[in-house]
Amino acid sequence: xxxxxxxxxxxxxxxxxxxxxxxxxxxxxxxxxxxxxxxxxxxxxxxxxxxxxxxxxxxxxxxxxxxxxxxxxxxxxxxxxxxxxxxxxxxxxxxxxxxxxxxxxxxxxxxxxxxxxxxxxxxxxxxxxxxxxxxxxxxxxxxxxxxxxxxxxxxxxxxxxxxxxxxxxxxxxxxxxxxxxxxxxxxxxxxxxxxxxxxxxxxxxxxxxxxxxxxxxxxxxxxxxxxxxxxxxxxxxxxxxxxxxxxxxxxxxxxxxxxxxxxxxxxxxxxxxxxxxxxxxxxxxxxxxxxxxxxxxxxxxxxxxxxxxxxxxxxxxxxxxxxxxxxxxxxxxxxxxxxxxxxxxxxxxxxxxxxxxxxxxxxxxxxx
Amino acid sequence: xxxxxxxxxxxxxxxxxxxxxxxxxxxxxxxxxxxxxxxxxxxxxxxxxxxxxxxxxxxxxxxxxxxxxxxxxxxxxxxxxxxxxxxxxxxxxxxxxxxxxxxxxxxxxxxxxxxxxxxxxxxxxxxxxxxxxxxxxxxxxxxxxxxxxxxxxxxxxxxxxxxxxxxxxxxxxxxxxxxxxxxxxxxxxxxxxxxxxxxxxxxxxxxxxxxxxxxxxxxxxxxxxxxxxxxxxxxxxxxxxxxxxxxxxxxxxxxxxxxxxxxxxxxxxxxxxxxxxxxxxxxxxxxxxxxxxxxxxxxxxxxxxxxxxxxxxxxxxxxxxxxxxxxxxxxxxxxxxxxxxxxxxxxxxxxxxxxxxxxxxxxxxxxxxxxxxxxxxxxxxxxxxxxxxxxxxxxxxxxxxxxxxxxxxxxxxxxxxxxxxxxxxxxxxxxxxxxxxxxxxxxxxxxxx
Numbered sequence: 158x159x160x161x162x163x164x165x166x167x168x169x170x171x172x173x174x175x176x177x178x179x180x181x182x183x184x185x186x187x188x189x190x191x192x193x194x195x196x197x198x199x200x201x202x203x204x205x206x207x208x209x210x211x212x213x214x215x216x217x218x219x220x221x222x223x224x225x226x227x228x229x230x231x232x233x234x235x236x237x238x239x240x241x242x243x244x245x246x247x248x249x250x251x252x253x254x255x256x257x258x259x260x261x262x263x264x265x266x267x268x269x270x271x272x273x274x275x276x277x278x279x280x281x282x283x284x285x286x287x288x289x290x291x292x293x294x295x296x297x298x299x300x301x302x303x304x305x306x307x308x309x310x311x312x313x314x315x316x317x318x319x320x321x322x323x324x325x326x327x328x329x330x331x332x333x334x335x336x337x338x339x340x341x342x343x344x345x346x347x348x349x350x351x352x353x354x355x356x357x358x359x360x361x362x363x364x365x366x367x368x369x370x371x372x373x374x375x376x377x378x379x380x381x382x383x384x385x386x387x388x389x390x391x392x393x394x395x396x397x398x399x400x401x402x403x404x405x406x407x408x409x410x411x412x413x414x415x416x417x418x419x420x421x422x423x424x425x426x427x428x429x430x431x432x433x434x435x436x437x438x439x440x441x442x443x444x445x446x447x448x449x450x451x452x453x454x455x456x457x458x459x460x461x462x463x464x465x466x467x468x469x470x471x472x473x474x475x476x477x478x479x480x481x482x483x484x485x486x487x488x489x490x491x492x493x494x495x496x497x498x499x500x501x502x503x504x505x506x507x508x509x510x511x512x513x514x515x516x517x518x519x520x521x522x523x524x525x
Numbered sequence: 526x527x528x529x530x531x532x533x534x535x536x537x538x539x540x541x542x543x544x545x546x547x548x549x550x551x552x553x554x555x556x557x558x559x560x561x562x563x564x565x566x567x568x569x570x571x572x573x574x575x576x577x578x579x580x581x582x583x584x585x586x587x588x589x590x591x592x593x594x595x596x597x598x599x600x601x602x603x604x605x606x607x608x609x610x611x612x613x614x615x616x617x618x619x620x621x622x623x624x625x626x627x628x629x630x631x632x633x634x635x636x637x638x639x640x641x642x643x644x645x646x647x648x649x650x651x652x653x654x655x656x657x658x659x660x661x662x663x664x665x666x667x668x669x670x671x672x673x674x675x676x677x678x679x680x681x682x683x684x685x686x687x688x689x690x691x692x693x694x695x696x697x698x699x700x701x702x703x704x705x706x707x708x709x710x711x712x713x714x715x716x717x718x719x720x721x722x723x724x725x726x727x728x729x730x731x732x733x734x735x736x737x738x739x740x741x742x743x744x745x746x747x748x749x750x751x752x753x754x755x756x757x758x759x760x761x762x763x764x765x766x767x768x769x770x771x772x773x774x775x776x777x778x779x780x781x782x783x784x785x786x787x788x789x790x791x792x793x794x795x796x797x798x799x800x801x802x803x804x805x806x807x808x809x810x811x812x813x814x815x816x817x818x819x820x821x822x823x824x825x826x827x828x829x830x831x832x833x834x835x836x837x838x839x840x841x842x843x844x845x846x847x848x849x850x851x852x853x854x855x856x857x858x859x860x861x862x863x864x865x866x867x868x869x870x871x872x873x874x875x876x877x878x879x880x881x882x883x884x885x886x887x888x889x890x891x892x893x894x895x896x897x898x899x900x901x902x903x904x905x906x907x908x909x910x911x912x913x914x915x916x917x918x919x920x921x922x923x924x925x926x927x928x929x930x931x932x933x934x935x936x937x938x939x940x941x942x943x944x945x946x947x948x949x950x951x952x953x954x955x956x957x958x959x960x961x962x963x964x965x966x967x968x969x970x971x972x973x974x
Binding site for chain 1: 619627629881952959968
């Protein structure tokens with residue numbers, strides 16, 4: 158099978174697309190793949206926000222600065238103002254500021270049951286599923302940046318996805334016979350290297366091709382075992398999952414999840430659903446401050462230091478040697494369109510030199 | 526292509542490891558032009574040929590550029606704005622922070638002209654070529670180049686130093702408005718351009734894409750056939766194209782002329798996904814074209830792969846970082862070196878605490894037997910508590926590596942070679958007041974350019 162697969166990959170890499178015609182359900186050669194078009198951390202919202210944010214939303218950096226340093230008030234040294242404020246962002250402590258942080262309230266949140274338990278801090282999903290673990294929502298739920306439709310980041314993330322190939326996330330489902338029911342499939346994620354295909358109005362289109370990045374993107378290659386039931390793909394968790402996350406200017410950051418797993422509704426052209434897992438707190442915080450300057454976070458009224466404290470207080474997994482939890486339950490809402498993933502022949506042939514997860518991916522490819 | 530930061534000291538006429546003066550730049554590498562009496566063109570290690578005044582000091586201009594809340598710099602053809610007045614408050618040009626706050630260390634803050642001495646024209650000086658004379662604050666007569674007032678930098682000590690623009694990699698836009706050295710035009714035909722990047726002076730076509738040569742080709746002989754040429758596009762020369770310096774034209778096929786560099790046919794690569802790319806050099810037998818390569822990093826340093834390209838790593842295998850800073854005053858003084866107020870850096874690497882700073886972004890120690898092989902890399906004694914330069918016998922002082930006269934660092938959050946968790950660490954993605962990895966290659970963005 159390897160020879161056939163290599164020939165297919167070579168042909169595809171030369172621009173020939175797949176050598177196998179896609180079946181009506183989008184499966185080609187027992188494979189269907191999707192590319193991520195947009196995503197955001199799952200934030201449950203009521204129409205007026207008063208249920209989850211009864212005290213209103215949090216102030217951003219600009220508003221907070223003006224409260225500490227009123228426009229018409231004395232100015233004083235920069236050291237105690239801008240420099241100190243930036244210092245608090247880059248070297249956050251657990252000491253609260255005078256202005257309190259507002260946490261999301263209520264028992265409803267979007268996410269998955271990560272630990273298989275129903276604990277006192279767990280949520281119920283909007284569909285009634287119990288035991289949902291998403292403590293990150295408590296931290297983000299009352300931050301304007303994170304709330305659709307007006308939150309700056311909820312708007313810009315689509316722009317970032319379209320603008321930067323660095324962000325390309327490919328999900329390749331192999332060993333698949335049906336996208337409605339299949340009790341044993343392999344899901345492999347890659348970072349892609351190519352642009353998203355859009356129509357004249359900027360809508361993402363299915364049917365493009367994208368090259369899996371085996372040169373620089375080894376970190377982003379992970380293999381999951383999964384199953385499809387009633388058109389919903391559910392995977393087992395993988396221990397570590399990295400996701401590229403580039404936002405603005407020459408930042409090349411990543412997200413890091415532990416126990417990550419997918420739950421996606423599949424159609425021949427699109428997939429949508431959740432990636433849930435425990436976000437590493439330090440990585441999560443660093444990603445946001447490295448990718449969005451204080452100016453950019455001001456667009457969405459998101460001030461980072463209180464978030465750092467909230468993340469640490471809400472963290473619910475992976476305690477360190479002192480007992481302090483280092484990861485927080487979280488979920489990403491994701492949308493994909495179907496794509497043809499191509500692999501350079503060299504990457505598959507050299508699979509013995511690759512990372513264990515890459516090996517699994519390559520072996521899965523061999524079985525096609 | 527694995528980038529090799531290799532020595533070009535011989536080509537520069539520099540004596541490795543010495544503090545010798547820079548040699549005049551090789552006239553084959555730039556277009557000669559008329560200069561004021563005593564002005565010269567000197568070789569520099571990173572920027573290539575640079576204009577210098579009569580004492581050998583590199584010349585700089587400060588073109589107007591936008592930062593977040595407005596434009597700063599000097600407009601072409603206008604009077605200079607750099608004056609003897611000491612700026613006392615921030616400009617408020619860096620959103621979201623307003624103007625009017627007292628700048629740090631006001632008692633020792635220099636004026637713009639103390640940091641950037643104007644290049645004064647003598648009473649009898651006459652305009653020549655692109656050099657003209659403008660009247661500045663206080664009625665001073667100042668040289669200009671192509672309409673921009675000229676300055677030197679107090680950071681430059683020796684002829685050929687270009688230490689006033691160390692933030693080149695992070696400058697522009699929100700990264701602050703840096704002065705830049707004035708360089709003569711590269712001696713390349715109009716179809717080509719030379720791009721100064723972190724790894725050296727890379728040659729490309731004028732649209733920005735890299736050019737390549739092949740080991741399979743001979744002098745004025747292309748062995749890239751029709752199939753090959755679909756991937757490697759010969760850089761065509763027009764009927765009237767003229768040889769220039771190391772650049773020649775040869776007949777590739779009847780009626781088809783191609784450019785060659787030092788006799789080797791040159792091509793662009795259809796697989797390049799961005800300008801100033803090294804992707805073609807990943808193909809066996811194909812090479813980027815360099816006018817000059819950056820001097821070697823110290824012994825023990827290495828190049829490491831990341832998730833987007835390559836970075837320089839210190840002997841412990843961890844990524845090297847440098848610190849960039851321009852202050853938010855109207856004169857945009859550099860705050861990226863040990864002689865400047867350290868409060869900016871301490872805020873970013875330690876929440877204001879120097880001790881925490883040393884743990885978060887530790888200096889890269891220089892071994893006792895470490896050797897200096899270029900002027901770009903030096904060894905410096907620093908006091909970690911003050912962040913200032915120290916004497917060798919000073920208690921607690923550290924002997925550390927410096928690049929372009931600024932200490933370089935590791936990041937404590939990096940666990941293994943190729944990690945870049947400290948990149949973009951600071952204001953405006955680490956470009957305004959913060960840390961950037963020492964990028965040599967980035968296939969997805971412009972890091973390293």
